[in-house]
Amino acid sequence: MYVLTKPAxxxxxxxxxxxxxxxxxVRRFAALGLIECAVDDGGRLWFPPDTAxxxxxxxxxxxxxxxxxxxxxxxxxxxxxIRVLEAQVRGGDPSWR
Structure with missing residues (x-):
């Protein structure tokens, strides 16, 4: 079986x-705020696809x-x-002029 899309x-x-x-x-990284996660009603942690x-x-x-x-x-x-600021500069954000 092949997965054609990334899991949400x-x-x-x-x-x-x-x-x-x-x-x-992995749970410790989440507790320290190093990686994002969501908690469902059952208390399980879920991570975005870019976590790795x-x-x-x-x-x-x-x-x-x-x-x-x-x-x-x-x-x-x-x-x-820095990534956000660089994107704003590239996008022509007038607040940077």
Whole structure:
């Protein structure tokens, strides 16, 4: 069977398989706010499809720069803000003139 579309959300187990991380570490990343998740009525965590890429970035920052999780969160936040600002500049946002 072939999957033709990306799933709208990923379970903890699926994120764990895609990233090679233990499910408890995936849950910890969510608790620390390093990755986004939603909680359903049954208390299960669900993650957006880009979670594996975000975790790969977390691992690169942690391993390559020896950052603790608080520092990783700060760097991720700054990188996200830079991405938004660059998009605004490319889009011709008048507030940047």
């Amino acid at each position: 959300r990923l379970s903890v187990d699926r994120v764990s398989v895609h990233t090679g991380l233990h499910p408890d570490l 890429a975000r975790i790969a970035r977390i691992q690169r920052l942690r391993g390559g720069l020896s950052l603790n999780y608080n520092a990783v969160a700060l760097v991720l936040d700054l990188l996200d803000r």
